[in-house]
Amino acid sequence: MKALKNISLLIVIVLMISCNSEGKKLLVEVYETSEAGNKLSKITEFQNSGEKVSLKLKPNQTFQTITGFGGAFTEASAYLLNKLSKENRKKIIDAYFSKEGAHYSLTRTHMNSCDFSVSNYSYTPVEGDKNLEHFSIEEDKDDLIPFIKEAMAASTDGFKIFGSPWTAAPWMKDNNKWVGGKLLPEYYDTWALFFSKYADAYKAEGIDIWGFTVENEPLGNGNNWESMHYTPDEMTNFVQNYLGPKLEADGKGYLKILGYDQNREHLKEWIDSQYKNEETSKYFDGTAIHWYASTFHYFPEELQYAHDKAPNKLLIQSEACVDAETPVWKDDAWYWKKEATDWGFEWAPEKDKHMHPKYAPVNRYARDIIGCLNNWVDGWVDWNMVLDTKGGPNWFKNWCIAPVIVNPDTDEVYFTPLYHTMAHFSKYIRPEAKVIGLENPDDKLMATAAQNPDGSIAVVLFNEFKTPKTISLSLNEKNVEFSIDAQAIQTIVIPSTAKTN
Structure with a gap:
């Protein structure tokens, strides 16, 4: 009887330990x-x-509080989607925006044309039209706008979208060209009005714009494709005295304004200008950055500096892609191998060569996103969502890679490992996460x-x-x-x- 009691006690102890272990x-x-x-x-x-x-x-x-993850609506991507079957078009849009897919929550698009457009165009084609009476987004109605609206329909939670201009129309610039040059001071008011009219025009199409970057790559891009140059203080002046007040006067003070919008190695000087004092800071909601300064380095010191200087402002990675490469078609293994090169591999200055080694595309994405999240970045936006097997279309033939590659001639779709890499973040880390x-x-x-x-x-x-x-x-x-x-x-x-x- 005593032995039976001991066995019973042992069973109880084992069960208690088991339950306690399972509970942890x-x-x-x-x-x-x-x-x-x-x-x-x-x-x-x-x-x-x-x-x-x-x-x-x-x-x-x-x-930091997360703003979102996603990619960019470009004319190149929209043009390709128009060439695919309805089934494959829907498959791609659902893969990016549905809850079952990558569930993108933060997106970007270009205002006027960019390198990933089929041609150069402006919403303000009439020279000298200071009041923008002829402003029109007609150019976007065949491709970009349908793409955005179908993405909206596929998304259960919705997503934020911000616009970025590559350049004003040539007639507003000191060199009268699509590439390079600066906005003439006499058109500062006109250019501020441009942003307000853009928000109104898209709203009329049923698309609410969340915000803007002031200028894509204000330092320029080597005089290759659409660009318009600012110094840090010139951009701060434009936002402080023209763009911010204009949006506020038009009842659009809710629209976010992100400064800079280029590579991180120059971030400090732009941060210092934007957030010099209360007056310069007033209309800036945050800063946008790109990753092209290095294939592997995510510049934690610069990111930490930006946060410390303006801890309550947004810090959003607004563009990234595997650049200077044509897509490798239906070969997952390539995206894991250190065979890709970037723009700087051949012609970066000697002092910067070490920043541009051969790399594996998946590694570059995963390292950068995690590095950014661990250094105060609250949003991370990829570049084109869809490109073809050449890495375009692109009027400048500036070939790049997107997470989804298509062959419009054969109606084939390839989801590269970069798509799944993006989804690891966008699908599971949602807006307002901490x-x-x-x-x-x-x-x-x-x-x-x-x-x-x-x-x-x-x-x-x-x-x-x-x-x-x-x-x-x-x-x-x-x-x-x-x-x-x-x-x-x-x-x-x-x-x-x-x-x-």
Whole structure:
């Protein structure tokens, strides 16, 4: 009888330990994209590797609020969608904007033409039209506007869209050309009016504009395609004394104004000008940046400086792409290999050559997005959503790569690994999420985390090396163990209730 009691007591103790152990296990969902072939695949079986990394989430430590993730509506992409079958057009738009797809939440488009347009055009074609009585977005009605409206219909939560001008019409500029030159002071009022009229014209089409960048690449682009130059103080003057007051006077003070909009290595001088004092800062809602200064470096010092100078302002990565490359058609492996080169690989100044090595496209995207999120960036926007097998169309023949490549002649669609890489962030880290603390002792594993408005947490990991890793992830005394493959990106989703199993 005593032995039976002892056995019963042992069973109770074992059950208590088992229940207690189960109660400390996190319930998570793991999604992986990898060089081995996973494409945002849900992973339920894991193999332990010899190398273990312990990560600890700190949800009480919060950083920036997320504005969103997404890509750009360009005439090039819209033109190609018009050439595809209705089925493939819908497939691509749903893949980007539906809840089942990448669920894009922050987008950009060009005002007037850009390099990824079929030709040069302006909404203000009549020379000397200071009051813009002939302003018209007719050029956008065959391609860009239908693309945006179908994306809106596919999106359950909606998305923000901001416009960026590459240049004013040549007649407003000191060189009377599409490329280079500066806005003539006599047209500052006209150019401010241009932004207001653009918002009205798009609203009349059922599209609400969220905001603007003042000028795409104000430092210029080597006199290649549409551009218009500003110094930092010239742009600040235009915003402080013309654009900001005009939007405010027209009842559009809610529209966001983002300054700069070019590469991060020059960010400090623009930040210093925009946020010099209360008067210069008044109308700037934030700053836009590009990634083209380096293939691998995300400039954390510059990003930290921008945040410290203006902690309550937005900091949005507004453009990025695999540039100076033609797409590799239906070869996933290429996107994981260090074979791509960027614009600077051949002709960057000698002192900057080290910033432009050969790289793997997936690595460049994953490293930059995680690096940005860990350094106060609140939005990350890719460039073209769709390009063809040449990397266009592009009137300047400035070929690039998009996450989705199509062959309009054969009505074929290829979702590159870059599409799935973007979705690891856009699908699981939603607008108004807060980036949270994450202890990570491994300098060979990139990691970031954010808590969504619904309370769920998304952790994104990137292992760019050839060795898998075992991950031990803890949250509030609860723990889960899993593994990440070699050359893989993972999103780990923790439900809002932090359920146990």
